[in-house]
């Protein structure tokens with residue numbers, strides 16, 4: 358499903374070069390739930406962004422959903438993300454000026470789809486995360502856990518085959534964190550969705566199929 | 579898509595009232611200036627009121643008489659009017675005007691009146707609102723009867739609330755009988771405007787030479803706009819004929835012009851006139867120029883918002899928005915805001931023309947009666963929308979492109995920023 362070959366990422370600022378990822382080789386199978394762990398600054402987010410096609414590697418080969426991502430145009434990448442990938446972030450990143458239902462509909466907005474169909478699917482998805490009664494609220498009116506559930510709904514509304522979650526429970530207390538994990542596990546089991554999750558929580562990581570550890574831009578096992 | 583965009587746009591402008599206010603203020607003030615230009619342009623060219631039929635008229639107001647390095651530029655002489663223009667075949671109606679002024683010194687000081695000597699056909703070409711009596715007739719004109727038609731202003735000054743028909747006024751040492759009173763003509767109806775109308779045959783001025791200019795003009799009413807070409811052709815024939823009687827001078831009308839040309843040509847030598855298209859382009863250029871400076875400051879304001887909306891843009895990109903769809907969204911939002919500002923600007927322009935119209939049209943008619951006929955036409959609205967659109971693109975495209983270039987990876991870091 359996801360394959361990284363000799364992936365390297367170098368950040369160049371004026372006078373320093375940071376090697377954020379050093380020669381990463383990684384294969385993730387369809388339906389796998391993988392945790393990525395490692396100390397702060399070791400390159401976890403960078404890796405996720407590269408898999409998520411919102412950042413490009415400095416070197417190496419990448420294929421996502423059995424598709425080679427080399428030299429694709431911005432527009433194609435956007436379209437690819439839209440159909441195949443769902444993102445969940447530690448800091449939710451909901452659009453504050455849109456209400457819950459419009460936030461959830463976001464990825465469907467960039468597909469050819471009727472407004473009523475979009476609305477229908479967004480409501481169904483909100484029901485899955487147990488928030489249909491908050492559809493007309495704005496993000497500022499929700500708790501952190503609720504925000505993250507909206508974010509999950511937004512990530513899965515378009516039925517992506519891969520979910521990329523960057524510390525999805527990082528901003529939540531453990532009870533809410535467990536709820537979120539429950540949703541992800543269900544999704545993984547019921548839809549066979551591939552999930553790559555960055556976490557600092559050993560306990561949560563243990564519940565997943567596999568843990569990949571990083572240190573200083575390198576994979577350690 | 580657009581519906582959500584509109585909803586979001588409304589939330590955004592309500593959330594950020596200060597930005598909205600500053601932006602709208604800039605936009606509406608700018609568009610107000612442009613719309614004042616537009617409305618005064620339109621109300622000069624198509625003033626409505628008594629001049630409802632100007633679209634079917636051609637105007638001859640000038641003659642250009644030249645020989646080698648000398649040139650005479652002025653109105654048309656009485657001889658050209660009497661011998662040629664009044665005998666034209668192609669127009670449906672021919673109105674002739676002799677322009678003059680009458681300074682009246684009364685108990686309340688000095689008043690200047692616009693006085694026009696015309697034929698009866700001239701009066702029938704415009705939709706004057708008759709308040710009392712009648713217009714003078716063709717017969718009265720040919721018999722040089724001492725009759726006049728006055729407007730309400732003159733009537734009130736000399737006769738107060740009484741009826742004026744049948745009474746006499748002494749104008750320029752001549753005693754006239756009032757046969758009719760018409761309502762005051764808006765000052766922007768320049769051709770139809772007058773305070774006093776009298777038969778053009780009354781003052782028997784000596785005929786001028788054909789190589790001299792005069793203070794006459796003519797209005798040619800076509801049965802149909804398609805006749806314009808024929809009328810122009812006949813006018814060209816007249817130019818040729820007159821030129822043979824001028825002792826070597828070349829005679830030109832620099833016309834006849836339709837109502838739009840007649841305005842656009844201004845006061846320049848009609849032979850220098852570049853035509854409708856170029857003149858209108860130049861006018862549009864002027865408007866564009868007015869837009870330029872405010873557009874720069876709107877760009878600056880919008881750029882500060884790029885930062886504010888960086889997260890939203892990054893999120894949209896992450897979930898599949900392409901740069902082009904983002905640019906479209908941002909331009910659309912900007913257009914909606916500009917359009918709101920534009921409509922406010924139109925309203926402000928309308929109010930200021932209503933309040934200060936006198937001042938805006940001051941150069942038109944020296945003894946302005948304070949009436950300006952302005953209407954909001956469909957054209958005004960269209961221009962307002964087009965100008966808003968242009969301003970929104972000018973002020974939005976750079977910020978939109980800047981936004982669309984944002985790299986989501988810079989913002990969507992999992993950890994703390």
Ligand SMILES: Nc1ncnc2c1ncn2[C@@H]1O[C@H](COP(=O)(O)OP(=O)(O)OP(=O)(O)O)[C@@H](O)[C@H]1O
Nearest residue numbers: 368375377396397398399400401402403404992993
């Ligand atoms: N835009 C950037 N420019 C320069 N250096 C960067 C940039 N983004 C990340 N880095 C560097 O790359 C390294 C990896 O960053 P990354 O965000 O992937 O770490 P992380 O493992 O996600 O950390 P955390 O657990 O704190 O989220 C860090 O040293 C960071 O300073």
Ligand SMILES: [Mg+2]
Nearest residue numbers: 402991992993
């Ligand atoms: Mg991180």
